[in-house]
Amino acid sequence: MSKKVLVLPGDGIGPEIVAEARKVLETINAQMSLGLELSEALVGGAAIDATGIPLPEATLTAAKEADAILLGAVGGPQWDTNPDFQIRPEKGLLGIRSQLGLFGNLRPAILYPQLAHASTLKPEVVSGLDILIVRELTGGIYFGQPRGYRTKEGGVREGFNTYVYDENEIRRIGRVAFEAARARGKKLCSVDKANVLEVTVLWREVMNELHAEYPDVELSHMYVDNAAMQLVRAPKQFDVVVTGNMFGDILSDAAAMLTGSIGMLPSASLDANNKGMYEPCHGSAPDIAGQGIANPLATILSAAMMLRYSLNAGEAADRIEAAVSKVLDQNLRTADIMSEGMRRVSTSEMGDAVVAALAE
Numbered sequence: 001m002s003k004k005v006l007v008l009p010g011d012g013i014g015p016e017i018v019a020e021a022r023k024v025l026e027t028i029n030a031q032m033s034l035g036l037e038l039s040e041a042l043v044g045g046a047a048i049d050a051t052g053i054p055l056p057e058a059t060l061t062a063a064k065e066a067d068a069i070l071l072g073a074v075g076g077p078q079w080d081t082n083p084d085f086q087i088r089p090e091k092g093l094l095g096i097r098s099q100l101g102l103f104g105n106l107r108p109a110i111l112y113p114q115l116a117h118a119s120t121l122k123p124e125v126v127s128g129l130d131i132l133i134v135r136e137l138t139g140g141i142y143f144g145q146p147r148g149y150r151t152k153e154g155g156v157r158e159g160f161n162t163y164v165y166d167e168n169e170i171r172r173i174g175r176v177a178f179e180a181a182r183a184r185g186k187k188l189c190s191v192d193k194a195n196v197l198e199v200t201v202l203w204r205e206v207m208n209e210l211h212a213e214y215p216d217v218e219l220s221h222m223y224v225d226n227a228a229m230q231l232v233r234a235p236k237q238f239d240v241v242v243t244g245n246m247f248g249d250i251l252s253d254a255a256a257m258l259t260g261s262i263g264m265l266p267s268a269s270l271d272a273n274n275k276g277m278y279e280p281c282h283g284s285a286p287d288i289a290g291q292g293i294a295n296p297l298a299t300i301l302s303a304a305m306m307l308r309y310s311l312n313a314g315e316a317a318d319r320i321e322a323a324v325s326k327v328l329d330q331n332l333r334t335a336d337i338m339s340e341g342m343r344r345v346s347t348s349e350m351g352d353a354v355v356a357a358l359a360e
């Protein structure tokens with residue numbers, strides 16, 4: 001049976017890194033007869049330039065029809081000045097997440113032993129690091145109403161957003177996190193700001209209630225400011241972390257950097273049936289776009305996650321991950337993970353090396 005994969009290159013380095021992930025997917029598709037059918041569509045700034053809006057109807061329809069979606073990245077300075085927030089690249093990404101109900105965002109931060117020295121933290125602080133951040137992705141302050149930007153009496157400008165969760169939204173992401181913790185180190189840390197924000201008082205209450213269903217998982221709570229500090233102080237204390245949309249956005253960047261480079265980290269955004277969109281944790285990096293120096297490994301590893309979670313092809317995912325590990329063993333490094341004695345390669349050379357490793 002064929003499986004439809006929608007590829008959304010997006011902006012900045014997106015097209016370059018996605019091209020490498022496509023090479024890898026096409027190779028494994030041929031090797032293992034996976035029956036993947038790849039097609040592409042526009043999203044983000046690329047879609048604004050071509051159609052005037054960041055999420056064209058054709059893209060949304062294709063996303064709904066696909067079995068899984070692989071995204072590069074969206075955004076860039078040329079679109080940042082539009083006063084109409086609906087015509088920003090990020091709205092394309094947020095639109096797909098919310099319209100497809102992709103509420104469960106899994107962001108693993110794993111340190112490859114080969115890269116222990118690429119981290120800005122001491123090797124003993126990060127070696128063996130294996131954290132999973134579970135971020136709520138379709139609610140919270142990113143989507144809460146009312147929101148807006150207005151001018152008050154007297155010409156004073158005011159911006160406002162609403163941080164809101166209902167208990168059902170908290171419970172469903174809580175379940176994703178407890179299940180994930182159960183399948184790995186059995187420790188879950190829920191991150192909130194319950195000393196200040198009522199919405200997270202509810203968050204904490206619901207996590208405590210859910211805990212009754214998962215007595216085998218150890219549950220702890222941490223305020224987000226402390227969690228940020230603990231992530232850089234002693235990150236190995238964490239196994240699975242669960243948090244809301246905005247805190248998860250921030251903490252996952254911090255966790256990513258513990259591993260040496262945000263250029264290594266994949267992510268999955270899943271609905272209740274494990275249909276999902278897969279994307280690197282990093283952004284569109286407009287400052288290095290078009291130079292052939294971006295690291296394609298996060299996108300390649302996102303493709304592996306896609307095979308495992310949405311396309312029922314766990315063995316193919318294992319093979320891609322092993323191939324990535326092999327190219328690191330061959331001392332090949334893009335600029336972001338370069339260190340002394342290693343061989344620096346371009347974006348496409350890195351993609352080719354993974355393809356070659358798959359063929360061995």
Ligand code: IPM
Binds near residue numbers: 075090093094249281
């Ligand atoms: C992420 C990104 C997005 C987010 C942006 C591009 C809208 O930072 O996926 O972490 O804030 O969710």
Ligand code: MG
Binds near residue numbers: 249250253
């Ligand atoms: Mg982010």
